[in-house]
Amino acid sequence: MAPWFEFPHEIRDVSAEEEKIIRKCVIGYTKPFVKCGKAGYVMPGAYRKYAEAIYNIKVRPDDVWVITFPRSGTTWTQEMVWLLENDLDYDAARSSPLHERFPMLEITTSIPEVAFELIKINFMNLADFQGLNEAVKYPSWKSIEEAPSPRFIKTHLPLSLLPPNLLDIAKVLYVARDPRDTMVSYYYLNKMVARGLMTGTFAHYWEAFRRDLLPWTPTISHANEAWEKKTHPNLHFMFYENMLQDLPAQIREVSKFLNKDISEVEIEKLADHLSFANFKKNKNVNNTAGDNNNVQFVRKGEAGGWKSHFDAKMEVQAEEYLNKRLRGLTLTYPTYDTGEECSRL
Template identity: 40%
Template structure:
């Protein structure tokens, strides 16, 4: 089609490729850079990048977009329930079936695509963007892709909830996920992982470019930009903002019930959003997909030197912008 647009794709530098293959052996085919900001994704994403970038959109599509480990699951459950008139019975169905994780198939061998990934048909299907075309409306779509790798018409067509989180907490959570998931198989310590994160070599990095792309579009009427720290400090207030965004009205009692449902301890016990670990995608003996859910928990991991390094990195990358992360103390 003449209207189809292309995304820039480049191979990694040989020494970087060799380094990442050693650190993350769960992707034996390696990685590539995508887009002008050189976002890191598995090489298999080459088979998906054009299809996702040019995919047909619908007016009633609802997207939840984040950098990995930024409160995605929390925002998905909140978004789905607010949009579906607080249908808790419907929310008992697996979140991985209620939302399509659009680029997730590029993390796996092709033979697993469009097949159950959690061992049970009623829990999750590894569905690619082509299968999404036959999904009934409204479609709920999850992504860790930056705005520049999604359709340029996305915000003019569909609604997007974007969630950002302090990168220090993101790094810790991503580190634990990288030890949990077989698609990473990271076995190093946190200091090693932090160096990789800081150098924008984890999947979906560069981190700040990802956030700044969404931040620049935060005033678009179809974009709701949230901070994880806001959800942590004032969940009822965020619920009201989400309800307003989707043109829904709920009573104080309904909002209290939803906040109780979304409490991190209840989320951790909820099998529809936090399924049991299984041998298909998880490392034996690893911890839960939903962990502590803290804001400010990075203080338990960073020594004085790492903390100073992180502050400078954040300050340098936020220079010239008005993007700032809400303070949450030492919770």
């Protein structure tokens, strides 16, 4: 019988001031948000009840997990991994949505409380988006626990909130991205999902992000947990920017990590399938809500896009944010145009 691990992290409500900042950027949540552990990972209040159950999901040797902070190349990596693990079966990939092939572990805890009833009646096609209809009927982690092997599991939770034996048993891929670009993409996704109901501006969103007050933040602590374990044989650490710069090279590295033999012709075909021009047209990965194309997971697929969104004040704040959080760490983020590592600003 598998051991049961006591959840080791304190979970506490955010302060009243922090709650106000968060609620300018997200809608539909009725319970107070919480912070978890020393890093203070922000999660919806529903997470408090289920943290220990998620921490104790039974890991299997043939599992493959993809872990990211939101908007860091998750979908891109999922499709790559699934195809490599399934003998490049493009027909099977085209016949089933990615969220069914590669479900998200904690999605049930992340659905706003107000949305539960709206999803059940499929308000504005919400039930079609990322399989939310099933996630409100039955906890996502229980569905995963009961799923047949091999399982492919996506999560935005950091390693410290996941089963402590995960790396000892399963293969894990972690993808990191420049936090500034992550924040911009995160903002646009929430804006699309809210469909005009989100009242917070880009400035509100940046303020919440730089203060580590959005769900799953702090992003640099999140990435650093995996970075510190990057030499573990069961962990493959990747950067989104490197995928943009040389996708075939990243496919080679991932296939090697997964112990998959793949020819150069197959690598080029997979890279073409994963190109953003094709990815944006692929409804099974760019998860639209039914026939409504207003909500799309795949947006621009770029690096450095934050430069066209930040004003001079935000640029200074971003430098301060990166400098403070990267101080004392070996983690650095690569630049897309030169392939060199960013200095710790």
